[in-house]
Amino acid sequence: MIDFFEFQLRPQVLYKAGLVDDIGPEIANLGAERALIVADEGVAHAGLLDRVRAGLERNIMVAGIFTEVPPNSSVAAVARGAEYARECGTDLIVAVGGGSPIDTAKAMRILLTEGGRLHDYEGYNLLTRPLIPMIAIPTTAGTGSEVTAWAVIRDEVARVKLAFSSIYLAPDLAILDPELTLSLPPGLTAATGIDALVHAIESFVGTIANPISDSLALQAIDMISNNLRDATYDGNDIEPRGQMLIASCIAGMAFSGGGGSLGIVHALAHAIGGAFEIHHGTANAILLPYGMQFNSVAVPNRFARIARARGVNSGGRPEEDVIADGIDAVRLLTVDCGLPTRLRDMAVPEDALPVIAETALGDAALLTNPRPATYDDVLEIARSAW
Numbered sequence: 364m365i366d367f368f369e370f371q372l373r374p375q376v377l378y379k380a381g382l383v384d385d386i387g388p389e390i391a392n393l394g395a396e397r398a399l400i401v402a403d404e405g406v407a408h409a410g411l412l413d414r415v416r417a418g419l420e421r422n423i424m425v426a427g428i429f430t431e432v433p434p435n436s437s438v439a440a441v442a443r444g445a446e447y448a449r450e451c452g453t454d455l456i457v458a459v460g461g462g463s464p465i466d467t468a469k470a471m472r473i474l475l476t477e478g479g480r481l482h483d484y485e486g487y488n489l490l491t492r493p494l495i496p497m498i499a500i501p502t503t504a505g506t507g508s509e510v511t512a513w514a515v516i517r518d519e520v521a522r523v524k525l526a527f528s529s530i531y532l533a534p535d536l537a538i539l540d541p542e543l544t545l546s547l548p549p550g551l552t553a554a555t556g557i558d559a560l561v562h563a564i565e566s567f568v569g570t571i572a573n574p575i576s577d578s579l580a581l582q583a584i585d586m587i588s589n590n591l592r593d594a595t596y597d598g599n600d601i602e603p604r605g606q607m608l609i610a611s612c613i614a615g616m617a618f619s620g621g622g623g624s625l626g627i628v629h630a631l632a633h634a635i636g637g638a639f640e641i642h643h644g645t646a647n648a649i650l651l652p653y654g655m656q657f658n659s660v661a662v663p664n665r666f667a668r669i670a671r672a673r674g675v676n677s678g679g680r681p682e683e684d685v686i687a688d689g690i691d692a693v694r695l696l697t698v699d700c701g702l703p704t705r706l707r708d709m710a711v712p713e714d715a716l717p718v719i720a721e722t723a724l725g726d727a728a729l730l731t732n733p734r735p736a737t738y739d740d741v742l743e744i745a746r747s748a749w
């Protein structure tokens with residue numbers, strides 16, 4: 364029985380190959396005059412910045428470009444970016460890149476509109492008014508950050524990840540142009556794609572799943588399962604690239620729209636990513652089968668539906684067998700895409716696992732996990748993945 368649920372939709376979403384060359388009248392709707400581009404060195408090296416800049420300049424003045432964004436965005440980078448934005452007198456932030464530049468841009472807007480310290484706004488719904496406008500142009504198909512109400516920023520001093528959640532953080536416009544993802548190398552294509560898959564799975568099995576997020580999550584699982592291998596191994600093919608870009612956007616809507624439904628895999632991935640330089644998607648890929656195993660006893664029918672969405676034929680077999688096949692199918696997808704399967708191979712020392720488990724236990728993502736987890740449970744999952 365459905366008692367209550369919430370679902371919020373925020374950004375306008377536009378999809379088209381080559382769209383970035385002329386975004387057009389949607390920029391005028393934002394009422395801005397001076398754009399600041401926020402990107403990272405990877406985007407700059409891929410030659411994407413010149414293209415995005417030229418496309419923007421058909422409709423708006425570009426007042427500056429900020430590319431000092433590290434792979435796991437940091438509090439210091441956000442502060443530097445906000446300072447630069449003030450110097451440029453910008454009234455529109457255009458983020459180009461993966462999760463790090465997009466989350467950096469989101470957090471910069473907090474400082475630009477509200478001032479103060481970033482830490483003051485960590486948590487849920489601490490923003491009370493719209494921030495300066497933002498366009499998000501993803502160059503990876505994974506985070507879904509272009510449509511989410513979330514930003515995750517690393518506190519490089521405390522070595523933890525800070526999570527910010529507010530509908531005001533969501534961008535105003537998301538530009539999905541699959542041509543921008545063609546240059547993404549296979550390893551990052553796979554890791555970011557699995558991040559999107561985890562968003563969809565954790566949203567679907569989480570405690571605040573609802574009919575709207577369910578439909579989005581299942582569609583995303585289907586699209587990712589059918590396209591991630593092709594996008595990884597035939598990166599120049601625009602078709603699977605486009606499918607993955609749309610799927611990661613849908614998965615982002617699924618977990619963010621209901622208020623932020625993630626789970627134990629993200630709780631651990633955040634803890635590991637805070638303590639070590641490991642790509643968020645890679646950490647998720649390693650942890651996913653173990654997190655699914657742990658959660659499957661709490662909501663078996665949900666995991667059976669995921670298995671069927673993954674193409675597992677139930678054929679009258681016991682539900683446990685169908686679920687096990689679904690988890691195996693996910694494991695096989697990560698292996699086929701060349702992703703690592705062990706934390707030990709990612710320079711995570713075994714003696715760090717207790718601290719990681721402790722940090723993960725306090726992560727907001729755990730609040731919507733379908734099965735309550737103790738410290739021992741979280742540590743056991745981390746050990747299994749090590």
Ligand SMILES: [Fe+2]
Pocket residue numbers: 506558559562629643
């Ligand atoms: Fe994620």
